[in-house]
Amino acid sequence: MSEVNLPVASFSPLYEQIKVMILASLQAAEWLPGAVIPSEMELAARYAVSQGTVRKAIDELAAQNLLVRRQGKGTFVATHQEDDWQYRFLRLAPDSGEKFLLTSQFLSCLKTKANAHIASLLKLKAGDTVIHIDRVQSFAGKPIVFEEIWLPTARFKELDLYSLNAWHGPVYALYESQYATHMVRAEEKIKAVAADEILARHLQLPVGVPLLSVERVAFTYGNKPVEIRHARYDTREQHYENKLN
Amino acid sequence: MSEVNLPVASFSPLYEQIKVMILASLQAAEWLPGAVIPSEMELAARYAVSQGTVRKAIDELAAQNLLVRRQGKGTFVATHQEDDWQYRFLRLAPDSGEKFLLTSQFLSCLKTKANAHIASLLKLKAGDTVIHIDRVQSFAGKPIVFEEIWLPTARFKELDLYSLNAWHGPVYALYESQYATHMVRAEEKIKAVAADEILARHLQLPVGVPLLSVERVAFTYGNKPVEIRHARYDTREQHYENKLN
DNA sequence: CAGTGGTCTAGACCACTTC
DNA sequence: AAGTGGTCTAGACCACTGC
Numbered sequence: 001m002s003e004v005n006l007p008v009a010s011f012s013p014l015y016e017q018i019k020v021m022i023l024a025s026l027q028a029a030e031w032l033p034g035a036v037i038p039s040e041m042e043l044a045a046r047y048a049v050s051q052g053t054v055r056k057a058i059d060e061l062a063a064q065n066l067l068v069r070r071q072g073k074g075t076f077v078a079t080h081q082e083d084d085w086q087y088r089f090l091r092l093a094p095d096s097g098e099k100f101l102l103t104s105q106f107l108s109c110l111k112t113k114a115n116a117h118i119a120s121l122l123k124l125k126a127g128d129t130v131i132h133i134d135r136v137q138s139f140a141g142k143p144i145v146f147e148e149i150w151l152p153t154a155r156f157k158e159l160d161l162y163s164l165n166a167w168h169g170p171v172y173a174l175y176e177s178q179y180a181t182h183m184v185r186a187e188e189k190i191k192a193v194a195a196d197e198i199l200a201r202h203l204q205l206p207v208g209v210p211l212l213s214v215e216r217v218a219f220t221y222g223n224k225p226v227e228i229r230h231a232r233y234d235t236r237e238q239h240y241e242n243k244l245n
Numbered sequence: 246m247s248e249v250n251l252p253v254a255s256f257s258p259l260y261e262q263i264k265v266m267i268l269a270s271l272q273a274a275e276w277l278p279g280a281v282i283p284s285e286m287e288l289a290a291r292y293a294v295s296q297g298t299v300r301k302a303i304d305e306l307a308a309q310n311l312l313v314r315r316q317g318k319g320t321f322v323a324t325h326q327e328d329d330w331q332y333r334f335l336r337l338a339p340d341s342g343e344k345f346l347l348t349s350q351f352l353s354c355l356k357t358k359a360n361a362h363i364a365s366l367l368k369l370k371a372g373d374t375v376i377h378i379d380r381v382q383s384f385a386g387k388p389i390v391f392e393e394i395w396l397p398t399a400r401f402k403e404l405d406l407y408s409l410n411a412w413h414g415p416v417y418a419l420y421e422s423q424y425a426t427h428m429v430r431a432e433e434k435i436k437a438v439a440a441d442e443i444l445a446r447h448l449q450l451p452v453g454v455p456l457l458s459v460e461r462v463a464f465t466y467g468n469k470p471v472e473i474r475h476a477r478y479d480t481r482e483q484h485y486e487n488k489l490n
Numbered sequence: 491c492a493g494t495g496g497t498c499t500a501g502a503c504c505a506c507t508t509c
Numbered sequence: 510a511a512g513t514g515g516t517c518t519a520g521a522c523c524a525c526t527g528c
Contacts, residue, residue: 011505013516039494050518055495063308065490071495072525089489186489191480192437192455210437210455216489235436242487244334244431244461245310256524258497284513295499300514316514317506497523504516 018047018057026066026077027221033079033182037067040075066184066221080172080183087170089186089218092145094238100139104171107134109161111153118150121217121228129153133164136202144238146202150228155179172218181226186218190240193232203234212240263292263302271311271322272466278324278427282312285320311429311466325417325428332415334431334463337390339483345384349416352379354406356398363395366462366473374398378409381447389483391447395473400424417463426471431463435485438477448479457485 022037031037038046043054058075061067065088068076080088094100114122114130122130130150137145149171151159156179167174175181193213200207212233217225233240267282276282283291288299303320306312310333313321325333332345339345359367359375367375375395382390394416396404401424412419420426438458445452457478465471478485 015516041494052519053517056516058495069495070526072493072527074494074526091487091489188487188489190435190457190485190487192457192478194455208453210439212435212437212457233437240435242336242433242435244336244433258523260497286513297500298498301497303514314514315507317508317512319507319513491528492526493528494526495524497521499521500519502516502518505514507511507513509511 014049015053015056015060018043018049018054019060021047022057022061023066023221029180031077032180033077033176034081035077036074037077064184078182080170080176086173089172089183089216091188091240091242092233092238093241094139096237100238102137102139102145105136105138106161106164107136109133109159109164114150118228122150122152122225124152131156131159135164139238143203144234145231146199147229147231152226155181155226175227181220183218183227184220186216189215195232199232203232205234205236209234209236211235214240259294260298260301260305263288263294263299264305266292267302267306268311268466274425276322277425278322278421279326280322281319282322309429323427325415325421331418334417334428334461336433336485336487337478337483338486339384341482345483347382347384347390350381350383351406351409352381354378354404354409359395363473367395367397367470369397376401376404380409384483388448389479390476391444392474392476397471400426400471420472426465428463428472429465431461434460440477444477448477450479450481454479454481456480459485 022043025031025037037043040051040054040058043058044051047054058067058069062069062075065078068078070076079085090100092100110132111129112132114124114128118124118130119126119128124130131153133149133151135147135149136143137147156175159178163178164171164174172183175183191213192210195203195205195207195209195211197207199211200209203211212231212235214229214231214233216227216229216231218227218229220226267288270276270282282288285296285299285303288303289296292299303312303314307314307320310323313323315321324330335345337345355377356374357377359369359373363369363375364371364373369375376398378394378396380392380394381388382392401420404423408423409416409419417428420428436458437455440448440450440452440454440456442452444456445454448456457476457480459474459476459478461472461474461476462470463472463474
């Protein structure tokens with residue numbers, strides 16, 4: 001008998017280890033969203049490597065949109081609170097090509113027990129509670145998006161309908177500023193569905209109209225899922241845009 | 246009066262210029278999809294720069310999926326003819342999570358005059374002709390996708406129904422091997438629509454069922470659009486998957 | 491002008507593939 | 510053993526920002 005020698009923890013370059021350490025600092029909120037991190041020289045000294053090695057680590061974290069480099073200024077922790085990033089995860093766009101200014105109206109914000117589906121997506125234990133939010137988004141006065149959101153109660157304790165409606169700007173900016181939770185990436189599953197009576201009422205359209213159903217799981221540092229969304233888009237005058245590379 | 250000094254052709258680093266030259270070689274088909282390009286050392290000599298500079302250029306082209314690096318072997322021109330890349334642009338996946346094996350049936354392949362919409366997307370002149378293809382894709386015997394494809398006749402001259410149905414594998418691999426055209430990226434616009442009679446017949450489902458409408462423009466080197474697709478997906482047992490970063 | 495990120499170099503050595 | 514890409518270093522200099 002001969003054994004195959006599988007490389008278990010094979011080779012890990014220095015810059016990978018430094019990425020891990022920087023990630024740990026982000027996760028530990030040592031540097032907050034929007035803040036500068038130490039300069040490349042400082043980090044090189046801290047980790048006892050050359051500037052080039054720190055550079056490569058930062059390059060890759062910047063490519064993943066965790067950090068943002070600004071020449072002459074420094075390297076910053078990515079945030080959803082800046083102009084270009086306000087709607088980083090929004091793929092809906094008007095067919096006309098005009099600018100998209102959505103207004104948001106929150107309808108409800110209730111604490112409930114997570115059902116099996118939501119619980120498994122959020123990796124919660126049976127019996128854990130979630131916050132369930134409903135909202136409608138409108139463009140030029142027309143309701144276009146009906147959206148349900150589920151959040152783990154543990155992380156988003158004091159969130160209520162009043163503070164949601166008092167907030168102006170993207171929800172992900174609110175999560176950052178109020179709950180120290182930065183969304184790093186998300187996965188969406190898209191289907192076509194027919195409007196039922198509830199959706200028809202919210203979106204002011206006839207029952208049976210085809211709508212885009214978009215289920216999103218959003219993740220913070222360390223691939224931790226912390227938000228579920230289920231949106232329905234009226235795509236009669238707008239569309240979902242995607243780039244394939 | 247004071248003039249604002251807009252930097253017109255400001256600063257362009259060496260590695261950008263080398264990227265441009267490598268891109269030119271790809272576009273000129275000096276190196277074909279799947280082939281090795283010269284080693285970093287050779288390119289460094291050719292362009293009279295250091296290996297590190299060539300390296301950075303190649304790194305960025307590899308990040309854009311134009312090149313593929315393989316340690317110990319060399320750097321290769323990306324191709325749709327390899328296992329992992331076979332369905333690089335396919336975002337449809339079964340709800341069940343099982344493996345997705347699609348069979349393709351081409352229905353027609355006709356030369357027609359491009360309508361205004363298609364012509365403008367393909368940047369054709371008025372009067373230019375296109376090849377119009379219809380096909381149905383099935384999974385486990387069930388028709389799931391109805392797809393129309395438009396191609397500029399000029400580039401895809403001898404394409405006919407017989408050769409399409411004789412081909413086994415992704416269409417983008419056929420474009421590469423028969424028409425020296427490699428697809429680099431694509432843009433999709435997605436809507437929900439109701440099945441009309443034609444779609445209902447092709448997909449064997451009732452009229453009115455909500456379907457996903459996916460309009461794709463695919464580009465080759467130099468951002469040149471060379472293929473339009475309009476697909477309709479039955480999303481009752483499968484979904485469109487997307488990752489947001 | 492000092493400090494930051496960005497570019498470029500030259501050279502040593504490592505990891506992987508092939509012959 | 511030779512050739513490829515991959516890592517790491519040290520140092521020089523450039524481009525941009527802000528005091």
